[in-house]
Amino acid sequence: MNKNILIIPGDGIGQEVTTWGKQALETIAKKYDHTFNFDEAIMGHTAIEETGNPLPDETLAKAKTSDAILFGAIGHAKYDNDPSAKVRPEQGLLKIRKELGLYANLRPILLFDELLEASSLKPEILRGTDILFFRELTGDVYFGEKIRSEDNSFASDLMNYHRYEVERIARKAYEAARTRSKKLCSVDKANVLETSRLWRDVVQEIAREYPDVETEHMFIDNAAMQLVKNPKKFDVVLTANLFGDILTDEASQIAGSMGMLASASIGDGTGFFEPIHGSAHDIAGQNKANPLASILSAALMLDIAFGLQEEAKAVTQAVADTLKAGWRTGDIASAETPTTRILGTNEMGAKVLE
Amino acid sequence: MNKNILIIPGDGIGQEVTTWGKQALETIAKKYDHTFNFDEAIMGHTAIEETGNPLPDETLAKAKTSDAILFGAIGHAKYDNDPSAKVRPEQGLLKIRKELGLYANLRPILLFDELLEASSLKPEILRGTDILFFRELTGDVYFGEKIRSEDNSFASDLMNYHRYEVERIARKAYEAARTRSKKLCSVDKANVLETSRLWRDVVQEIAREYPDVETEHMFIDNAAMQLVKNPKKFDVVLTANLFGDILTDEASQIAGSMGMLASASIGDGTGFFEPIHGSAHDIAGQNKANPLASILSAALMLDIAFGLQEEAKAVTQAVADTLKAGWRTGDIASAETPTTRILGTNEMGAKVLE
Numbered sequence: 001m002n003k004n005i006l007i008i009p010g011d012g013i014g015q016e017v018t019t020w021g022k023q024a025l026e027t028i029a030k031k032y033d034h035t036f037n038f039d040e041a042i043m044g045h046t047a048i049e050e051t052g053n054p055l056p057d058e059t060l061a062k063a064k065t066s067d068a069i070l071f072g073a074i075g076h077a078k079y080d081n082d083p084s085a086k087v088r089p090e091q092g093l094l095k096i097r098k099e100l101g102l103y104a105n106l107r108p109i110l111l112f113d114e115l116l117e118a119s120s121l122k123p124e125i126l127r128g129t130d131i132l133f134f135r136e137l138t139g140d141v142y143f144g145e146k147i148r149s150e151d152n153s154f155a156s157d158l159m160n161y162h163r164y165e166v167e168r169i170a171r172k173a174y175e176a177a178r179t180r181s182k183k184l185c186s187v188d189k190a191n192v193l194e195t196s197r198l199w200r201d202v203v204q205e206i207a208r209e210y211p212d213v214e215t216e217h218m219f220i221d222n223a224a225m226q227l228v229k230n231p232k233k234f235d236v237v238l239t240a241n242l243f244g245d246i247l248t249d250e251a252s253q254i255a256g257s258m259g260m261l262a263s264a265s266i267g268d269g270t271g272f273f274e275p276i277h278g279s280a281h282d283i284a285g286q287n288k289a290n291p292l293a294s295i296l297s298a299a300l301m302l303d304i305a306f307g308l309q310e311e312a313k314a315v316t317q318a319v320a321d322t323l324k325a326g327w328r329t330g331d332i333a334s335a336e337t338p339t340t341r342i343l344g345t346n347e348m349g350a351k352v353l354e
Numbered sequence: 355m356n357k358n359i360l361i362i363p364g365d366g367i368g369q370e371v372t373t374w375g376k377q378a379l380e381t382i383a384k385k386y387d388h389t390f391n392f393d394e395a396i397m398g399h400t401a402i403e404e405t406g407n408p409l410p411d412e413t414l415a416k417a418k419t420s421d422a423i424l425f426g427a428i429g430h431a432k433y434d435n436d437p438s439a440k441v442r443p444e445q446g447l448l449k450i451r452k453e454l455g456l457y458a459n460l461r462p463i464l465l466f467d468e469l470l471e472a473s474s475l476k477p478e479i480l481r482g483t484d485i486l487f488f489r490e491l492t493g494d495v496y497f498g499e500k501i502r503s504e505d506n507s508f509a510s511d512l513m514n515y516h517r518y519e520v521e522r523i524a525r526k527a528y529e530a531a532r533t534r535s536k537k538l539c540s541v542d543k544a545n546v547l548e549t550s551r552l553w554r555d556v557v558q559e560i561a562r563e564y565p566d567v568e569t570e571h572m573f574i575d576n577a578a579m580q581l582v583k584n585p586k587k588f589d590v591v592l593t594a595n596l597f598g599d600i601l602t603d604e605a606s607q608i609a610g611s612m613g614m615l616a617s618a619s620i621g622d623g624t625g626f627f628e629p630i631h632g633s634a635h636d637i638a639g640q641n642k643a644n645p646l647a648s649i650l651s652a653a654l655m656l657d658i659a660f661g662l663q664e665e666a667k668a669v670t671q672a673v674a675d676t677l678k679a680g681w682r683t684g685d686i687a688s689a690e691t692p693t694t695r696i697l698g699t700n701e702m703g704a705k706v707l708e
């Protein structure tokens with residue numbers, strides 16, 4: 001197989017971890033005799049510093065013509081604490097999602113047995129949990145009109161959905177539910193939001209096309225609670241952009257750490273694969289970040305973008321084996337982990353490649 | 355002290371638990387020689403069935419002229435599964451919040467040592483947690499304009515805030531932070547939402563009036579994660595209506611169960627006290643609901659609406675003693691609870707009053 005892969009490390013620890021996702025892909029190419037051609041591009045704070053634009057035209061052009069994208073992370077505290085900044089790193093990420101039509105964000109909550117103890121949740125609550133989130137990614141209050149009154153006394157964001165936007169992601173989630181345990185939970189706030197009532201209406205309609213899948217509707221407040229109380233009850237979870245952002249970060253604690261979770265954004269254009277963690281500037285450049293989410297993002301790329309299931313499994317297995325051998329980064333170490341088993345980003349990355 | 359208290363049981367288990375909150379108030383009145391005059395009114399599904407209106411004029415009139423309100427719960431599955439219903443129970447609750455100007459919803463996450471084991475979180479993660487949420491309650495996407503296109507192809511809700519709305523709740527939260535450990539965390543999504551950027555702007559401004567309080571700003575996705583990972587790091591949490599709805603339900607798992615959490619809504623008009631749990635029609639009328647949140651709501655009323663700190667403490671202590679004696683309702687029982695210690699709503703309520 002011959003593929004062109006674009007690497008966008010982005011900001012903060014994105015730079016450090018993406019190296020290891022890339023090396024995982026190189027190792028697979030060698031072992032399974034594929035040709036992966038790599039190119040690199042800038043985005044976010046890094047791109048603002050160099051060009052003034054969080055998503056330079058050149059990056060977008062490369063993104064559109066490559067076969068898959070491996071992305072790192074985005075963001076910088078500098079903008080967060082300046083509520084009036086006009087140009088922000090996140091605009092780059094939101095724009096590339098929109099431009100590539102990446103309306104479906106898949107976030108599998110993969111639980112490695114070895115990390116049961118690393119979570120703040122009790123092992124007996126966690127054991128057996130296996131959730132696949134479908135988060136809508138190009139609509140909702142993220143992309144609606146934003147207003148700030150001239151005198152700064154008022155601000156608004158339009159939360160909104162079109163029927164077709166809900167339909168297409170609902171279909172993807174139902175298709176996935178069919179290949180799993182045939183259970184789908186749609187999360188909304190239909191007791192308050194008109195957008196959610198449309199959402200529920202559409203999901204109920206699509207549900208009729210999949211009579212073999214059992215559908216449940218849950219309010220977001222209840223879902224945020226149930227996810228901590230009894231995560232095992234969820235299988236495929238379908239939700240809107242904002243609710244998905246919140247729930248998937250929360251769910252990262254099921255997997256022990258944000259540093260473990262990979263995501264795939266798919267839709268009309270080039271598939272986009274990234275860890276769900278942020279740029280974590282507080283630990284950037286210190287060889288402390290967990291590279292596993294980037295490596296697992298590479299596995300998702302092999303599986304979803306290229307249909308290379310065997311290769312994807314090999315990567316996931318290498319991660320599992322490394323954990324089984326007792327190696328940990330700081331974020332997934334528990335009180336019982338011997339300090340000699342706690343590795344930096346680079347040492348952990350190298351262990352997995354072995 | 356002579357006070358007029360309005361009881362609004364509302365829907366589902368609201369009916370059963372509110373009896374016990376009321377009886378706690380009666381017991382206190384007798385013991386401390388106060389005169390509490392009770393009146394009752396309908397709201398929600400119950401009111402729709404009787405009058406077609408989720409908040410009848412008579413209820414609103416009584417609410418405006420009483421000294422405090424003890425409320426139960428609202429909602430019914432009938433409306434939830436009908437996305438096109440025009441009249442809904444929740445409209446009653448939203449309208450009374452707005453009409454009484456109840457812009458600040460206080461949700462203390464009170465952790466009883468006896469319930470450490472009832473949570474899905476590890477006891478060592480929980481121990482020492484003490485959080486007070488300030489959720490804005492009369493603005494945000496809850497009250498912005500709602501649109502549904504005639505052909506049902508589009509829906510929207512306007513998320514919005516005025517500067518003064520953020521100012522007044524921020525001040526209340528900072529005042530409370532001063533009397534606690536002088537730490538305040540404001541939660542928003544300022545990297546994406548204009549509303550959140552205004553929110554952060556205002557909070558930064560108010561923070562300058564309280565230089566003795568340490569302020570932190572956190573994104574909602576991160577907060578949803580940190581609340582599970584390390585709840586102890588939070589003290590006063592200040593946030594918008596929608597984010598507060600989600601975070602406080604999630605945080606209920608810290609207290610072991612939704613059945614334990616009380617809330618106070620205050621602002622311009624009559625104070626409104628209610629459990630944070632919902633109407634739970636699945637267990638309604640079965641003598642299964644936990645009455646403690648209603649009893650603790652009565653304690654909040656004594657404290658916040660009437661300034662009766664000693665009386666409030668007596669109620670909270672009675673709840674603590676009952677738990678210490680080993681009594682539990684089903685929702686807060688753990689695997690180790692002997693079945694002979696598991697009580698129904700009425701038996702639990704009676705134990706506390708003893």
Ligand SMILES: CC(C)[C@H](C(=O)O)[C@@H](O)C(=O)O
Pocket residue numbers: 074075090093245276545546575
């Ligand atoms: C960085 C931010 C804009 C982004 C989002 O909110 O979508 C991030 O939190 C994510 O989940 O990918």
Ligand SMILES: CC(C)[C@H](C(=O)O)[C@@H](O)C(=O)O
Pocket residue numbers: 191192221428429444447599630
């Ligand atoms: C019933 C519903 C409208 C309400 C809300 O979302 O505010 C409830 O969840 C709450 O938290 O009081």
